[in-house]
Amino acid sequence: MSPGTTATAEDLRIAGLVPLSSVDRPGHLSATVFCQGCPWRCGYCHNPSILDPLAPGAVPFAALAALLERRRGLLDTVVFSGGEATLQHALIPAARAVREAGFEVGLHTGGAFPGRLRALLEEGLLDWVGLDVKASRAGYAALVGRPGAAPRAERSLRLLRGSGVEHELRMTVTPGLLGQVPAVLAEVAATGGDHLVLQRARSTGAAAGFAATLGEERDWPGRFEQALGAARARGQELGVEVFSRAA
Numbered sequence: 001m002s003p004g005t006t007a008t009a010e011d012l013r014i015a016g017l018v019p020l021s022s023v024d025r026p027g028h029l030s031a032t033v034f035c036q037g038c039p040w041r042c043g044y045c046h047n048p049s050i051l052d053p054l055a056p057g058a059v060p061f062a063a064l065a066a067l068l069e070r071r072r073g074l075l076d077t078v079v080f081s082g083g084e085a086t087l088q089h090a091l092i093p094a095a096r097a098v099r100e101a102g103f104e105v106g107l108h109t110g111g112a113f114p115g116r117l118r119a120l121l122e123e124g125l126l127d128w129v130g131l132d133v134k135a136s137r138a139g140y141a142a143l144v145g146r147p148g149a150a151p152r153a154e155r156s157l158r159l160l161r162g163s164g165v166e167h168e169l170r171m172t173v174t175p176g177l178l179g180q181v182p183a184v185l186a187e188v189a190a191t192g193g194d195h196l197v198l199q200r201a202r203s204t205g206a207a208a209g210f211a212a213t214l215g216e217e218r219d220w221p222g223r224f225e226q227a228l229g230a231a232r233a234r235g236q237e238l239g240v241e242v243f244s245r246a247a
Contacts, residue, residue: 011090013057015050038084040144046205079106111156136183170197189238199247
């Protein structure tokens with residue numbers, strides 16, 4: 001896109017489209033749009049093939065529009081996921097188009113672009129957000145591979161907490177991140193957060209190196225459950241309810 005050009009919904013680079021999901025916005029039937037590109041490089045990422053921010057899209061926006069026309073009355077939400085959906089300027093007009101078509105809008109984000117999240121919230125374009133709290137403040141740069149990530153993520157968390165929009169805060173836990181869970185709970189509590197979903201990392205879809213490392217972990221499910229129990233106890237002290245699921 002040329003400098004000064006206004007993005008349109010048709011400019012959204014879509015890496016993939018799932019026509020029906022019951023898990024991407026809990027309790028709702030959704031179509032899920034996987035947006036191309038992400039600035040972060042989390043080792044456990046289960047969509048590593050769509051991280052390149054310069055790669056073209058594989059699915060035209062018109063395909064999403066046609067799907068929504070066919071599924072009117074059957075779907076209630078379109079969830080924009082990634083990659084990192086807020087990387088793209090075109091996310092805002094795309095969310096508008098979905099709203100105008102009569103559907104609610106959900107977003108999965110790591111909070112890498114708080115300015116774009118703010119714009120979506122201020123325009124009232126989001127009905128639900130799943131925000132990934134990647135690590136403790138001190139651990140962000142090492143996990144995502146970018147300096148300055150933690151302040152961006154924290155701004156996004158505070159924006160979301162202040163917006164009144166329905167949301168889910170979640171953290172994907174790997175063996176290497178187990179020790180950061182208490183700090184994450186404290187940081188979520190400091191923003192007024194009242195819950196955190198801990199997701200046990202899986203090897204499915206992840207890069208081969210991470211999958212191999214996870215496979216070598218002795219009793220990873222058991223270690224996760226032990227950490228989950230400690231997190232629930234600590235969460236009670238902080239006023240943060242802790243839930244769990246597989247990532």
